[in-house]
Amino acid sequence: MIGRAGGVWRLLGCLAVPAASDAETAVDVLIRRVVAADPDRATALGLGGTDRVSADRLPRLEVRSTRPRRLAVVAGSERTLAGLIGTADRSGWRTVGASVVTMDPLAMSGLLLDPSVDAILTGASDPPRPDERSAIRELAALVAAVAGRRPDLPIILAGGMAEGLAAFGDVGTRPGGVVLAPTVGADGAGPLADLLLELALPPDDPRRAIGPATQSLADVLDRRIETIILGHDASVRAFAAPSAGGVPAHARLAVVPIAAVAPDDPDDVVVDGVLLWSTVASDRHRVRDRMRELRIAPWADAAGDGSALRMAAARAALVRLVARTDGKDASSAPDLVLTGGGVWSSVPAPTVALAIVDVIRRPGASQFALDHARLLGVLGSIPDADERRLMLRDLADDLLAPLGSVVTPAGLRAGRSAGTLVVHASGSTTELELVPGGLELVDLAPGETAVAEFRFRDTVRLGVRGRHFAVDVGGGLAGLLVDLRDVPLRLPDRADRRRDLLAAWQTALWAGADA
Amino acid sequence: MSALDATVLPGDLGLVATRRLLDGSLDVTFRLGPGDRPLVASGESVVAGAPIAERLRDPRLIEMALPPTADTRPGTRIAEGELLFDWRGHWRVAGGDVAEPIETPVAGIVRDVRPGSAIVVRANGQAMRGIVAVGGATRGRLHIVAGFDGELRPGSLDVGLAGTILVVGSRIDAETLTRARAMGVRGVIVGGLASKERRDFGASERRQRAALHRLPPYAVLVLEGATRRPLAGPMMAVLHALAGREVAITIDPPGLLFDAAETVIPRPPTDLVRVRAGELAGRDGTWVAALGPRRFAGGVHLEAAAVRFDDGRTLAVPLGDLERFI
Numbered sequence: 001m002i003g004r005a006g007g008v009w010r011l012l013g014c015l016a017v018p019a020a021s022d023a024e025t026a027v028d029v030l031i032r033r034v035v036a037a038d039p040d041r042a043t044a045l046g047l048g049g050t051d052r053v054s055a056d057r058l059p060r061l062e063v064r065s066t067r068p069r070r071l072a073v074v075a076g077s078e079r080t081l082a083g084l085i086g087t088a089d090r091s092g093w094r095t096v097g098a099s100v101v102t103m104d105p106l107a108m109s110g111l112l113l114d115p116s117v118d119a120i121l122t123g124a125s126d127p128p129r130p131d132e133r134s135a136i137r138e139l140a141a142l143v144a145a146v147a148g149r150r151p152d153l154p155i156i157l158a159g160g161m162a163e164g165l166a167a168f169g170d171v172g173t174r175p176g177g178v179v180l181a182p183t184v185g186a187d188g189a190g191p192l193a194d195l196l197l198e199l200a201l202p203p204d205d206p207r208r209a210i211g212p213a214t215q216s217l218a219d220v221l222d223r224r225i226e227t228i229i230l231g232h233d234a235s236v237r238a239f240a241a242p243s244a245g246g247v248p249a250h251a252r253l254a255v256v257p258i259a260a261v262a263p264d265d266p267d268d269v270v271v272d273g274v275l276l277w278s279t280v281a282s283d284r285h286r287v288r289d290r291m292r293e294l295r296i297a298p299w300a301d302a303a304g305d306g307s308a309l310r311m312a313a314a315r316a317a318l319v320r321l322v323a324r325t326d327g328k329d330a331s332s333a334p335d336l337v338l339t340g341g342g343v344w345s346s347v348p349a350p351t352v353a354l355a356i357v358d359v360i361r362r363p364g365a366s367q368f369a370l371d372h373a374r375l376l377g378v379l380g381s382i383p384d385a386d387e388r389r390l391m392l393r394d395l396a397d398d399l400l401a402p403l404g405s406v407v408t409p410a411g412l413r414a415g416r417s418a419g420t421l422v423v424h425a426s427g428s429t430t431e432l433e434l435v436p437g438g439l440e441l442v443d444l445a446p447g448e449t450a451v452a453e454f455r456f457r458d459t460v461r462l463g464v465r466g467r468h469f470a471v472d473v474g475g476g477l478a479g480l481l482v483d484l485r486d487v488p489l490r491l492p493d494r495a496d497r498r499r500d501l502l503a504a505w506q507t508a509l510w511a512g513a514d515a
Numbered sequence: 516m517s518a519l520d521a522t523v524l525p526g527d528l529g530l531v532a533t534r535r536l537l538d539g540s541l542d543v544t545f546r547l548g549p550g551d552r553p554l555v556a557s558g559e560s561v562v563a564g565a566p567i568a569e570r571l572r573d574p575r576l577i578e579m580a581l582p583p584t585a586d587t588r589p590g591t592r593i594a595e596g597e598l599l600f601d602w603r604g605h606w607r608v609a610g611g612d613v614a615e616p617i618e619t620p621v622a623g624i625v626r627d628v629r630p631g632s633a634i635v636v637r638a639n640g641q642a643m644r645g646i647v648a649v650g651g652a653t654r655g656r657l658h659i660v661a662g663f664d665g666e667l668r669p670g671s672l673d674v675g676l677a678g679t680i681l682v683v684g685s686r687i688d689a690e691t692l693t694r695a696r697a698m699g700v701r702g703v704i705v706g707g708l709a710s711k712e713r714r715d716f717g718a719s720e721r722r723q724r725a726a727l728h729r730l731p732p733y734a735v736l737v738l739e740g741a742t743r744r745p746l747a748g749p750m751m752a753v754l755h756a757l758a759g760r761e762v763a764i765t766i767d768p769p770g771l772l773f774d775a776a777e778t779v780i781p782r783p784p785t786d787l788v789r790v791r792a793g794e795l796a797g798r799d800g801t802w803v804a805a806l807g808p809r810r811f812a813g814g815v816h817l818e819a820a821a822v823r824f825d826d827g828r829t830l831a832v833p834l835g836d837l838e839r840f841i
Contacts, residue, residue, distance in 0.1 A: 018532035025529025145589035145600030288710040289741035299835030301792035303811035
């Protein structure tokens with residue numbers, strides 16, 4: 001709930017309830033909490049007192065995420081298929097695919113005619129390579145036949161497959177349309193990814209809206225921002241840099257259904273990924289059952305072992321997200337890493353930053369913040385860029401719960417000490433020894449700033465190579481976290497040792513984890 | 516969970532996630548593959564047990580030239596099978612020698628027929644939705660063999676249960692499922708089916724279907740999830756009301772369908788809430804009030820509600836662990 005107070009937009013309160021709950025009751029409860037917390041302000045805003053406005057007359061901004069649709073991807077070669085699936089996977093689609101090399105026309109017809117398929121993507125390199133030239137003509141005939149039988153199905157012809165357009169006849173009269181698209185870009189990003197994203201999600205989809213929201217925040221805060229949202233049906237990663245020279249910049253956005261926290265049917269890869277990060281002893285069958293339960297009822301069983309499962313599932317989802325979105329943008333540490341998602345709502349906030357740096361290993365220093373009210377996608381759906389920026393400028397401090405700063409040097413040599421850290425904060429100074437392989441925590445309250453002065457014995461990488469660094473850091477719920485572990489992180493192969501190590505790292509930031 | 520005095524205010528029941536106990540008419544989808552032959556057309560009425568399509572057991576791809584006078588559109592049926600696409604003057608055709616009927620376990624109206632893709636039937640009657648169904652759509656007489664939190668063992672099954680759909684309580688294993696199929700049982704309704712049992716039963720079912728001798732369809736309907744959990748009281752009440760009557764299990768969507776014209780279906784009290792997870796999983800209680808954020812095991816803070824149980828205690832339960840039936 002947001003309202004204007006003192007001439008600016010402020011976050012008045014927030015409440016998250018299961019999707020199958022009654023939204024009106026939630027609004028009613030939220031209003032009562034705002035009135036109870038600050039009766040005078042609530043009265044001034046028309047939420048309390050004798051002149052209060054009825055809840056159903058309050059202006060509302062509603063967004064609704066839907067389950068990602070299913071895209072069948074077919075190609076003339078395995079190499080092209082891999083590129084197309086890689087691009088579609090990060091563009092808001094659940095994919096199923098095959099090439100003519102591994103699937104016969106009968107099975108491929110069955111794949112494309114499956115009633116759960118919502119669109120078809122077929123492509124070839126541009127120009128087609130010799131090994132796929134003959135195959136794509138037959139493939140075009142097959143896809144055109146399916147297009148005739150399912151006229152409502154959108155068809156996307158990418159790259160050299162456009163040569164087969166004639167097989168589709170008069171495409172202008174076809175309800176589903178036939179779209180010509182460019183071939184696969186580098187890193188799976190590029191115009192084809194953008195087009196697929198547009199076809200996958202409506203403009204006001206809260207996951208797609210993360211892109212504009214991240215860009216607006218980057219402009220407002222004048223920071224390079226990376227946003228990571230872990231969702232039930234899909235996860236999102238966006239990168240934005242401030243617009244410069246009066247030219248509006250656009251965030252790079254990836255929506256990855258395969259990186260959903262709780263996939264539909266958790267296969268061995270998903271289950272093993274969760275087991276890798278689990279701090280609770282379990283076996284494959286048990287983890288698979290619990291992941292299925294998490295899918296069915298994401299709000300349930302959030303206490304006790306349920307929160308440990310969520311932390312493991314979140315890290316595993318993040319691994320899948322990073323695998324599909326790591327590129328040039330992700331190579332250097334941004335100024336601010338912003339995260340959100342329902343999975344974080346039932347774990348202590350200080351552990352969130354740790355979960356992210358466990359997976360995303362890159363040298364540098366970043367501040368971390370949590371979209372605790374989960375409003376980023378909502379505000380990102382405001383279509384007018386100026387209005388969106390105005391809202392985010394006012395609300396940024398309320399929306400972003402500061403988690404703290406994380407400094408990750410790379411290239412440390414094993415030994416008793418890698419150097420020293422001196423933190424100069426508001427008149428006080430904290431000094432500590434830097435021990436390679438561990439985590440160092442320095443209390444730094446939200447809103448507090450400090451200068452962290454690092455003196456390493458040997459040359460390390462911290463954005464640049466050097467031995468002495470002075471880094472401006474901001475406080476947060478987790479304070480200052482100096483991550484002296486390996487880049488990339490190396491975990492013990494033995495499950496019991498790995499669990500103990502993960503639990504030890506986590507316990508430092510999770511008050512009452514054993515309660 | 517912590518004990519509370521019962522002085523909290525009532526209200527805010529809407530914060531609890533709802534679950535529909537019964538749905539009205541349901542669109543049931545029967546999947547077809549290329550070469551399968553629909554036997555019905557859109558708008559037709561079908562009765563329970565009527566064949567609606569023929570499924571090819573081992574479809575194969577045939578390549579052939581057709582006379583220029585023939586109707587040559589993809590999806591058209593010819594004697595050899597179903598036309599797929601024309602490639603350089605020769606048609607690729609999906610055909611096969613042996614077909615078996617697909618029967619609808621529910622009466623209704625055919626809404627859509629898409630050769631090679633699916634037949635959709637709008638079923639008459641009412642439906643209780645499940646989480647997942649494994650096997651093939653089936654029908655039979657409902658028989659309750661275990662209570663809401665019971666478990667069925669292989670030794671409890673005999674041929675006297677042939678033709679029935681069994682309600683077996685909170686869990687079942689793959690061995691019991693396969694024995695039930697061997698005894699002629701048509702289906703099983705269970706609260707939870709673990710992933711391992713589901714995988715083992717799925718493999719057994721595929722082997723059975725691959726055999727030459729055709730078995731009657733058999734399905735397992737899971738109402739709750741993957742872990743052991745008693746069937747919900749309101750669901751169990753509906754199943755008791757349907758005991759002895761003909762019901763059907765559908766796969767897509769997973770559900771129990773029945774014609775309830777002459778049956779009195781009990782409705783749950785409005786303030787009844789069920790704990791679906793946590794220490795009290797499976798227990799029903801009465802809603803008292805929302806409590807706001809509370810600290811629970813593991814040091815996590817969650818929105819909570821006060822719930823009164825039949826032993827007289829009122830406990831704080833995470834809101835996300837609760838559900839109510841409407």
